[in-house]
Amino acid sequence: MSFSATTKRRLTEVLPGRRCCRRALLYGMLQGGRGFSLREMALQTEHSEISEVYSSLLEQLCEVQVEIEKGAFHILTVPENRRKKLLADFGHSPDELSVRLNRGNFHCDDCAAEYIRGLFLACGAISNPETDYHLEFNVPSLPLSRDVLSLWEELGYDAKCIKRKGHSVVYFKDSNVIEECLTLMGAGASALELIQIKMVKDIRNRSNRAANCDMANWSKVAAAGEQHRRALTVIRRHGGFGMLPEPLRELAQVRWDNPDVSLRELGELLDPPLTRSGVNHRLQKLCAIAEEWE
Ligand SMILES: [Zn+2]
Numbered sequence: 498m499s500f501s502a503t504t505k506r507r508l509t510e511v512l513p514g515r516r517c518c519r520r521a522l523l524y525g526m527l528q529g530g531r532g533f534s535l536r537e538m539a540l541q542t543e544h545s546e547i548s549e550v551y552s553s554l555l556e557q558l559c560e561v562q563v564e565i566e567k568g569a570f571h572i573l574t575v576p577e578n579r580r581k582k583l584l585a586d587f588g589h590s591p592d593e594l595s596v597r598l599n600r601g602n603f604h605c606d607d608c609a610a611e612y613i614r615g616l617f618l619a620c621g622a623i624s625n626p627e628t629d630y631h632l633e634f635n636v637p638s639l640p641l642s643r644d645v646l647s648l649w650e651e652l653g654y655d656a657k658c659i660k661r662k663g664h665s666v667v668y669f670k671d672s673n674v675i676e677e678c679l680t681l682m683g684a685g686a687s688a689l690e691l692i693q694i695k696m697v698k699d700i701r702n703r704s705n706r707a708a709n710c711d712m713a714n715w716s717k718v719a720a721a722g723e724q725h726r727r728a729l730t731v732i733r734r735h736g737g738f739g740m741l742p743e744p745l746r747e748l749a750q751v752r753w754d755n756p757d758v759s760l761r762e763l764g765e766l767l768d769p770p771l772t773r774s775g776v777n778h779r780l781q782k783l784c785a786i787a788e789e790w791e
Pocket residue numbers: 515516517518519521604605606607608
């Protein structure tokens with residue numbers, strides 16, 4: 498089961514206790530569904546748990562029995578003769594040109610979060626955090642998406658919005674914000690799962706970076722060793738290390754004997770020891786001499 502499907506299933510497991518919150522949850526599902534008007538009022542979902550919540554809340558709270566069509570998707574339609582009453586129940590007039598969010602339906606501090614949960618069940622999705630951090634609400638109308646954006650803003654979160662195929666997609670990309678949104682909607686288990694996946698990913702990335710870094714250092718050491726070996730070979734061909742000035746002689750021999758150590762390690766092998774930059778300076782001199790003698 499996808500992360501999105503699991504999250505939705507979790508969100509249907511425990512429904513709010515307060516009547517006002519259950520209404521707010523239903524309101525979110527109605528507004529996130531296919532149409533919230535006299536012309537059309539339906540919910541299309543592939544999750545049987547969501548269709549169950551939708552139909553039972555409509556029956557409990559509004560005495561509406563939905564018509565259910567089962568195929569690849571469940572399509573739950575509010576009968577035409579019940580739509581006007583339902584719109585009125587949520588404070589909407591049937592003549593409204595566009596669907597807006599009516600805050601009059603929020604009665605307690607938790608109602609807004611329940612509305613968002615309903616909206617997510619009807620038109621939300623979340624990516625698998627293994628591949629991407631993305632949580633979205635595919636809001637069916639532009640004016641409603643603006644209301645949803647400002648609702649998120651009041652809750653303290655900056656969502657983004659783009660248009661996609663006539664819908665307005667309100668979305669989050671920040672993994673920390675997505676964790677908080679999941680918790681707010683009541684999917685704490687999904688938030689925890691996301692945190693765990695993120696930790697494992699971070700550790701994996703960090704060790705990959707460290708391995709890449711080791712590899713880069715190692716090839717630098719190998720390349721330098723090769724260059725020095727070539728220079729020292731030239732010097733040996735032209736009379737040997739004994740021809741070199743005193744401070745370079747010992748280093749030339751130690752380098753010849755230790756072609757694959759780093760400059761710092763090379764400095765430690767000298768007597769007296771020499772710093773990395775001191776070693777580097779003298780090796781450059783050796784290379785310059787070799788170039789001259791060649
Ligand atoms: Zn409430």
